[in-house]
Each structure stands twice: as structure tokens, then as C-alpha cells.
Amino acid sequence: MYYYEIYIENNRGIYTYKSKEKYEIGQWCIVNFINRYKMGLILAITEESKIQIDISKIKKIKEAAPVLSIPDNLMQLIKWIRNYYISDYYSVIKAVYPGALKLNYSKKAIYQKDFLENEYLIGEDNSENSLDEIKKFNDYMKKRKEVTIATLKKNFSSKIVEKAINEKVISIEKKVILNSKISKGEKKKSEIAEKEIILNDEQQKAVDTIKNSENQIFLLKGITGSGKTEIYINLIKESLKQGFGSIFLVPEISLTVQMIQRLEEEFHNEVAILHSKLTDKEKREEWTFIRNGEKKIVIGARSAIFAPVQNLKYIIVDEEHENTYKQENNPRYHVKNVAIKRAFLQNDNLEEDETVKSKKIKVILGSATPSFETYYQAQQGDIELVELTKRYKNAKLPKFEVIDLNETAENFSEKLLDKISQTLKKNEQAILILNRKAFSNLLKCKDCGNIPTCPNCSISLNYYKYDNQLKCHYCGYETQFNSTCDECGSHKMRQIGAGTEKIEEELAGLFPSARIVRVDSESIKTKQNYEKVYNDFKNHKYDIMLGTQIIAKGLDFSNVTLVGIINADIILNFPDFRASEKTFQLLTQASGRAGRGEKDGEVIIQTFNGENDVIKKTIESDYEGYYKNEMIIRKMLNYPPFGRIVILVISATEENLAKEKAQTLRKEIVKNIDTVVKLTTNNFISDAFKSPIYKINGRYRYQIFFKFERENILKIKKIIKKCAGKFQKTEKKLRITIDVDPINMM
DNA sequence: AGCACGCCGACT
DNA sequence: GTCGGCGTGCTC
Numbered sequence: 001m002y003y004y005e006i007y008i009e010n011n012r013g014i015y016t017y018k019s020k021e022k023y024e025i026g027q028w029c030i031v032n033f034i035n036r037y038k039m040g041l042i043l044a045i046t047e048e049s050k051i052q053i054d055i056s057k058i059k060k061i062k063e064a065a066p067v068l069s070i071p072d073n074l075m076q077l078i079k080w081i082r083n084y085y086i087s088d089y090y091s092v093i094k095a096v097y098p099g100a101l102k103l104n105y106s107k108k109a110i111y112q113k114d115f116l117e118n119e120y121l122i123g124e125d126n127s128e129n130s131l132d133e134i135k136k137f138n139d140y141m142k143k144r145k146e147v148t149i150a151t152l153k154k155n156f157s158s159k160i161v162e163k164a165i166n167e168k169v170i171s172i173e174k175k176v177i178l179n180s181k182i183s184k185g186e187k188k189k190s191e192i193a194e195k196e197i198i199l200n201d202e203q204q205k206a207v208d209t210i211k212n213s214e215n216q217i218f219l220l221k222g223i224t225g226s227g228k229t230e231i232y233i234n235l236i237k238e239s240l241k242q243g244f245g246s247i248f249l250v251p252e253i254s255l256t257v258q259m260i261q262r263l264e265e266e267f268h269n270e271v272a273i274l275h276s277k278l279t280d281k282e283k284r285e286e287w288t289f290i291r292n293g294e295k296k297i298v299i300g301a302r303s304a305i306f307a308p309v310q311n312l313k314y315i316i317v318d319e320e321h322e323n324t325y326k327q328e329n330n331p332r333y334h335v336k337n338v339a340i341k342r343a344f345l346q347n348d349n350l351e352e353d354e355t356v357k358s359k360k361i362k363v364i365l366g367s368a369t370p371s372f373e374t375y376y377q378a379q380q381g382d383i384e385l386v387e388l389t390k391r392y393k394n395a396k397l398p399k400f401e402v403i404d405l406n407e408t409a410e411n412f413s414e415k416l417l418d419k420i421s422q423t424l425k426k427n428e429q430a431i432l433i434l435n436r437k438a439f440s441n442l443l444k445c446k447d448c449g450n451i452p453t454c455p456n457c458s459i460s461l462n463y464y465k466y467d468n469q470l471k472c473h474y475c476g477y478e479t480q481f482n483s484t485c486d487e488c489g490s491h492k493m494r495q496i497g498a499g500t501e502k503i504e505e506e507l508a509g510l511f512p513s514a515r516i517v518r519v520d521s522e523s524i525k526t527k528q529n530y531e532k533v534y535n536d537f538k539n540h541k542y543d544i545m546l547g548t549q550i551i552a553k554g555l556d557f558s559n560v561t562l563v564g565i566i567n568a569d570i571i572l573n574f575p576d577f578r579a580s581e582k583t584f585q586l587l588t589q590a591s592g593r594a595g596r597g598e599k600d601g602e603v604i605i606q607t608f609n610g611e612n613d614v615i616k617k618t619i620e621s622d623y624e625g626y627y628k629n630e631m632i633i634r635k636m637l638n639y640p641p642f643g644r645i646v647i648l649v650i651s652a653t654e655e656n657l658a659k660e661k662a663q664t665l666r667k668e669i670v671k672n673i674d675t676v677v678k679l680t681t682n683n684f685i686s687d688a689f690k691s692p693i694y695k696i697n698g699r700y701r702y703q704i705f706f707k708f709e710r711e712n713i714l715k716i717k718k719i720i721k722k723c724a725g726k727f728q729k730t731e732k733k734l735r736i737t738i739d740v741d742p743i744n745m746m
Numbered sequence: 747a748g749c750a751c752g753c754c755g756a757c758t
Numbered sequence: 759g760t761c762g763g764c765g766t767g768c769t770c
Binding site: 747748749750751752753754755756757 | 759760761762763764765766767768769770
């Protein structure tokens with residue numbers, strides 16, 4: 001008899017089942033759980049002696065489930081993520097294995113005997129219709145022997161079905177049915193584009209380095225327009241010819257239209273594109289194709305890192321500095337971390353032979369402005385740095401100009417207005433960026449000073465003029481704006497902090513003949529929307545594209561010669577140690593939109609902080625210099641990449657409860673840690689303090705901030721896990737979230 | 747203190 | 759769905 005540790009679908013616990021059959025780790029099976037058949041995943045095989053519970057309670061596994069198993073390397077990855085991010089099997093497996101692949105359960109009716117027609121008629125409906133129905137029922141059942149209850153109910157009255165059950169004409173059995181019917185659409189023969197990609201010397205050198213190096217992790221640092229994509233495609237293509245697959249990760253599928261079109265052109269039906277909009281059926285098909293090795297290239301956002309690609313060779317994380325690579329709910333993993341772990345896990349498992357080198361997975365992190373944490377690893381030699389310094393087709397870098405907003409009361413400085421007019425006159429295009437949607441950030445009453453705030457969150461409501469609503473960006477709360485102050489009834493509500501909607505209005509007033517398009521998450525709700533706007537702008541159906549940071553990235557328009565940053569300070573003021581790094585990235589990325597074609601580009605940055613080092617280093621295009629300055633501060637304060645951070649958020653609907661319990665939990669953790677690591681400024685636990693966003697969705701939030709030397713972090717995480725777990729068991733009203741290596745500090 | 751009752755979470 | 763643990767509130 002074998003004993004197995006089993007994860008049961010949609011259940012938080014791990015249970016022991018037994019079987020005479022041998023099951024593999026990662027295989028799915030059917031088990032009886034609370035009188036229901038459920039899918040179970042084999043996590044481990046255990047020895048009888050190690051079982052904690054009463055062995056007589058242990059049930060038998062019913063049978064193997066007829067679904068594809070999770071490959072061994074992904075099972076190891078699941079276990080690692082659960083451990084590293086202080087998560088649980090339930091959340092991690094949900095993230096890794098698409099729900100669409102699961103089994104369904106339906107009740108089946110099994111033929112037992114015929115209805116005795118006369119018997120049925122006594123005291124019942126004896127019309128012609130019902131006699132016919134009885135006959136039909138009998139014939140039906142006799143022929144099919146078994147049929148789902150759902151089908152029966154569709155074809156017969158509920159009365160007759162009920163009667164059939166009562167008189168044991170049919171018996172009911174719960175049957176497991178496979179939800180993963182794959183349509184037998186034949187995969188077409190591979191038709192890889194044979195179009196030759198011409199690489200310049202620098203690109204060719206980069207390709208050769210990545211191919212031939214003994215290293216497994218690479219940082220491809222290349223300024224915008226230096227042609228990283230060609231390098232990716234070249235590597236994927238070459239490895240594909242030898243039967244290897246690749247995973248290509250992008251920050252957000254809907255915003256990377258160009259990249260995806262490009263890869264589809266190159267690889268046609270070898271490509272599976274994974275994204276959240278796929279239907280269940282599509283997800284099943286794609287997963288199965290990938291698992292069976294019929295599709296070898298996967299493109300997708302974050303979760304595509306879990307694609308069961310066969311003979312995986314390259315994992316490419318494009319725009320590796322992007323925040324969207326960090327999942328903001330449990331499991332709070334960072335895809336970069338997971339990608340590297342996946343590569344190492346698999347590489348370590350390889351059989352040592354002469355082909356081992358060619359089978360090793362390589363991870364390529366690509367960016368024009370690498371996150372400082374990645375760049376630090378490259379400096380340390382943990383990651384091999386591959387640099388591209390020439391702009392593709394020798395396009396020049398744009399010219400910068402900084403405008404001090406202290407000198408003007410307007411949203412547009414004279415200089416920026418002048419530059420926009422000139423651009424329009426030359427029949428060229430401009431991109432204007434403001435990292436704030438809505439019409440205004442907040443409203444403030446001139447008479448009493450009241451600021452309308454979300455009732456669920458401690459956040460001022462944003463004002464949207466187009467539908468005259470006040471909206472909360474955190475919980476989605478919306479309310480009609482009636483032009484008066486709720487507190488004092490005054491009509492003088494001042495708009496503070498202009499958003500894209502307002503800028504659009506001003507712009508239309510200033511340049512009445514210009515064709516303007518606004519792009520932010522409010523105006524672009526679907527991928528189709530985005531693609532249309534993108535193509536229309538490219539075809540010069542618009543003169544000015546105005547938008548939030550979503551237009552700062554990756555767009556390639558050769559006729560854009562002016563980029564204007566309306567206000568560079570918005571991110572800079574966030575309570576986040578990465579705020580200035582993020583600002584540097586945004587400004588650099590944005591300026592890369594200018595001058596991608598033959599014409600020279602120009603960038604105008606409007607800011608209240610012209611003297612800030614970030615702005616200075618941006619206009620000097622001095623990544624290295626800014627990195628060095630920032631590292632001095634990080635080192636001094638022991639922030640990543642030096643120290644490690646964990647944030648614990650304790651929330652409750654009752655304000656006092658959240659506060660008190662957060663303090664209690666903190667004390668408990670401090671007590672435990674105190675015996676293991678001496679607390680200093682570098683090994684630090686904050687008080688339980690109000691989160692920067694104190695209230696979200698009706699829950700009051702307190703957080704505890706942990707900052708520790710790297711070598712202590714394992715011990716610390718263990719203690720946090722233990723204490724928080726114990727605490728959560730007794731404190732049901734509290735919600736505790738643990739964020740390891742947080743990106744969002746609010 | 748002892749017991750009935752009802753709520754809620756666990757169920758291998 | 760059903761069992762048991764726990765908190766509450768009533769009674770001795």
C-alpha cells in the first residue's frame with residue numbers, strides 16, 4: 001500500500017490517501033472527499049510511519065484522473081513558490097494550473113427498468129401527451145442506458161423524471177466527466193518564416209555571447225530602439241530548429257501588440273499566446289498543445305512562465321523592470337525570480353552527459369532601463385551583462401529640455417506650447433504623457449476645505465467630467481457629482497491635480513485644429529480599442545497622442561518627433577524607496593518614443609523638481625551615474641538589492657481591531673525573532689503603522705515592515721509564517737497578507 | 747459550575 | 759451533508 005499527500009481541488013488542506021497503485025508526483029487522481037468526488041493532485045509519497053493521523057481514517061484513491069499531469073519541474077516550482085513567497089498550495093496551484101483543465105461532475109441517470117405504463121397512469125395525468133412521453137422515455141432510456149440528468153430534464157417534464165427516480169426506473173449516479181475535451185483541430189504543418197533577419201555587428205555579438213556562454217542568466221541592456229527583439233527572435237528561431245521551445249514574457253499582452261504581431265509573423269502556428277481573455281476551451285487547447293510539444297513557443301504575461309513547454313531553452317523576460325511582473329495577490333511572486341528558479345531547477349536535474357550544455361535553460365532579461373536590482377546582480381557577476389549601445393538604423397537620441405513648473409501657473413508652459421505648434425506645423429506627431437487619469441485628482445471646497453473621499457477607502461475621489469462622476473481608483477466606488485460640497489453646500493468646488501481628461505480638454509482648446517487621441521485605462525477598455533488607436537495614430541489619423549504611462553512603453557512611431565512630459569513629479573512623490581528609480585525609467589522610456597525614424601526627436605520635461613538628481617541624470621541619459629548614486633543610498637539604508645524586505649498587512653472591517661491585533665501580532669513576531677537575530681537598523685521591524693492607503697474596500701489596514709540582511713531572511717520568513725499562520729487560525733476577522741520582496745509599498 | 751443551544755469550520 | 763468545538767446565556 002502506498003500513502004500519498006494530496007492537494008484536493010478547491011481546498012486549503014493537504015490530505016493523506018492510500019492506494020495499491022503507484023502514482024507519480026504531479027499526477028491527478030479522483031478521491032472521495034466529503035461524499036463527493038474531487039480531483040486530487042499527488043504532492044508527495046509518504047511512508048506509513050510518518051503519517052500523523054489515525055491510519056484507519058485514510059480513504060483509498062478512487063482512480064487516476066484522465067487529465068494531463070503537471071510535469072515534475074513545475075511541481076518543484078510550485079513547492080518553491082509556496083515556500084519562498086510564504087503562500088499555500090491552494091493559491092499556487094491555482095496560479096500554475098489553469099482551472100479550465102479540471103474535471104466536472106455531473107449526475108447521470110442509469111437505465112434500470114421500463115416504466116409500467118398502466119401503473120403510472122393510476123391517479124395521474126392520463127392524457128395522450130403523457131402516454132406518448134412515457135413511451136418515449138422508455139425507448140430513450142433503453143437505447144442509451146445512461147444519460148445525464150440535465151439532458152433528461154431538457155427533454156422530459158420534471159414530474160416524469162422525479163417519478164422515474166422514485167420508482168427506481170432509473171438510478172442516479174454521480175459520474176466524473178472530463179471537462180477537457182479537445183477539439184480535434186489538426187495542427188497545421190509548421191511554416192516558419194524563412195525571411196532572413198539581418199543583425200548588425202553588435203546584435204550578432206550579443207546573440208553569439210548568449211548562445212556560447214556557460215552562464216544561464218543574461219541581462220540584455222539596450223537603449224530603446226537598439227533592436228533587442230531581433231536578438232530574441234534569432235535565438236528562439238535557431239533553438240526551435242533543434243527542437244527546443246521558448247517562453248516569451250511581456251508585461252501586458254494588450255499593450256504589446258507590435259511585439260506579438262512580430263512573433264506571430266515569424267513563428268505562425270508554433271506560437272501559443274496565453275492571456276486572461278482566452279475562453280476555457282481555448283486555454284485547454286493551448287495548454288494541451290504546449291504540454292504535448294505541439295506548440296513550442298509561448299508568449300504571454302506573468303502566468304505564461306508556468307506554461308509546460310517541452311524542451312524549454314529560452315525564457316525571455318522583455319522589459320524586465322516592469323512592475324506588472326510582480327503579482328499583487330497571493331501567491332505574490334515576481335516572474336523574474338520564478339523564471340530564474342525554473343531554469344536552475346531544471347538545469348540541476350539534467351543528466352550529466354555530453355548534451356547537457358545544449359539542454360540548459362537560459363533566461364534573458366531585457367530592458368533599456370534595467371531595474372537596479374537586476375543591474376546590481378549583473379555588476380556582481382550573478383547575471384551576465386550583454387549591452388547594446390547603438391540605436392537601430394543609427395537613429396539619434398533625442399534632445400532634452402527641462403521646464404520649471406514653479407515659473408508657470410498653467411499645465412502647459414509657453415515652451416511646450418511653442419514646441420507643439422512647431423511639430424504640428426511640420427506635419428509631425430507628438431506624444432504627451434501625464435501619469436494620472438481622470439479629469440482631476442481631487443476636488444476641494446473653496447469655502448470649507450472639504451475633499452470628497454471614498455467611503456470604503458481612505459482615498460480622495462477622482463473627478464471624471466465626461467460622466468460627471470466621482471470615482472475611487474482602488475475599490476471602483478462611483479457616485480454622481482452634484483456640483484456642490486456635501487459638507488457646506490457651497491458651489492465652489494475647486495479641481496486640483498489635472499488628469500489626462502482635463503489635459504485633453506485644455507489641449508483641444510489650445511489647438512482646435514489638431515486631431516487628439518487620449519489613451520489611458522479609462523479610454524481604452526479593450527485590446528481592440530487599443531489596436532485601433534495604435535494603428536490610427538501610426539497612419540497619422542491623429543496628430544497628438546495624450547496618455548498615461550501606458551503609452552510610454554515600446555511604441556514605435558517614426559513620425560513622432562516631440563515627447564512632452566506634462567508633470568514628471570507624480571511618481572516621484574510616492575512613498576516608495578523605488579519612486580525615483582521608477583521616475584527615471586518612465587522618463588527614459590517616454591523619451592525613447594521621440595525620434596525613432598529619420599527625423600530628430602525632442603523631449604520636454606515639465607517638473608517642480610528640476611534640481612532633482614533623477615531629472616538631471618535622465619536628460620544626460622546617464623543610467624550608470626544615476627544607478628551609482630542610488631546604490632549609495634540603498635546600501636546605507638540596507639534596501640534591496642542589499643537587504644530584503646517583507647511587508648505584512650493586517651486588515652479588518654473594525655478600525656480598532658485592526659490596530660490592536662496588528663500590534664499583538666507584531667509583539668509575537670518580535671519576541672520570536674529576538675531569540676534568533678539581533679535587531680539593529682539593518683535588521684529592522686517597524687511598528688504596526690497605518691498603511692499609506694489606510695482603508696481599502698471597507699477594510700482598515702495596518703502594516704508591519706521588515707527589513708533584514710540577506711543572510712537572515714530565511715529565518716525571518718519562517719518565523720513570520722509561523723506566527724501569522726497561528727494568529728490567522730484564531731483571529732478569523734482579520735485578513736493577513738504577507739508580501740515577500742514587495743514592489744507596491746502602499 | 748453545568749448544561750442546552752446555535753453557529754461555524756472541518757471533513758484524510 | 760454532518761459532526762464536533764466553542765461561545766453564549768440560562769439555571770441551579
